[in-house]
Amino acid sequence: MKRLLPFLFALICPLLLRAEEARVRLRAEGLVSSNGAVRVEVLNVEESWNTEPVRELRLPIRDLSAEGVMQIPAGSYGFRLYHDLNDNGELDRNTLGIPLEPVGFSNGYQPSFGPPKLDEYRIPVAEGDQEIVVPVAASTFAQRKFGLGAALVTSFSEYKGGKAVYRPIPFVTYADDYLYVLGPGAGFNLINRRLLRLEAKARVRFAGFDAGDSPMLSGLHDRQVTVEGGLGARVPIGWGWFLSADLLTDVLGEHGGQSSSLVLSHRFRVGPLMIVPGVGPEWQSSAVNKYYYEVRASEARPDRPMYSPNHALNLKAGVSVNWSINEDWVVLGIGSITRLSDEARESPIVEDRTNSSLIVGAVYRF
DSSP states (O other), X not given: OTTHHHHHHHHHHXXXXXXXXXXXXEEEEOOOOOSSEEEEEEEOSOOOTTSOOSEEEEEEEETTEEEEEEEEESEEEEEEEEEETTOSSSOOBOTTSOBSSOEXXXXXXXXXXXXXXXHHHEEEEOSEEEEEEEEOBOOHHHHOOEXXXXXXXXXXXXBTTOOOEEEEEEEEEXXXXXXXXXXXXXXXXEEEOSSOEEEEEEEEEOOOBOGGGOGGGTTSOXXXXXXXXXXXXXXXXXXXXXXXXXEEEESSSSSOOEEEEEEEEEOEEETTEEEEEEEEEEEEOHHHHHHHHOBOGGGOBTTBOOBOOOOEEXXXXXXXXXXXXXXXXXXXXXXXXXXXXXXXXXSTTBOOSEEEEEEEEEEEEO
């Protein structure tokens, strides 16, 4: 008899656990296209769009309808659905983190702005059979692809006697499935899959100085703002972390060099804020370093000897913050700080070990 007890226990336990499960039939309504599939994600903890669901399900679409069945333990859950139009296994978002694909939530919840709130769409799931119908529709934010506003760019100089430079700029935003514009940066998606995003990109480099900024810089040629363009890639590495890399070259012929960076970043939400910090090395070619830190023989003087740097690695950290005030207005902040390499630091015109910049702006979406 004692030998039979473990066997009976193993036989009965699954039956007891099964009795506590609920059989949920999910149905998505409001679909306007048969492309792709509907993805279901089940959550039971407070979340952002990066929270890992406790259960997932892919619903095929037939005649603008999607249905499926899942079994989950009885409890309290939130069901979020999205129409994965390109069937890449993830919710596509623009550079502001706003969903580009139709979304839906249980309990009839419709977020107006900011992150979804689990307590608003959490519903009880009891033992036995239960049907949940969720309308799926494009968000108001996703329909507003354009934004127009203004921003202030502040650059803090590393040069001897250099001053902070303030530049007001127009700030335009645009985002669709392929193209995005975010103020001084823009890109076009070449590959947009769940495990890889590859894009052609461009950005404004707010670096340099005017020779009249300080006596130590007097007699040097001015270093101008320029535009760099090239390729960028991003891959998810789990738990909301991403690894990004880019390779850029000067397209206006100012410094004539190249730079490359590798950035580890994490996207998360705090209330109505979306915050993306990142850190990583940045390589600059000798042409870049010479443009910004070289002292030519014709520019040398007793207190400013001739100097010619080589290529080198910097260490860069940054953070971007998006604050969705309401459905119309978004406040943006982009800050970065760079720890300069010894090649840059040893230049006779450099005083500080770091340089930094801050962009703060407001955008009206329409």
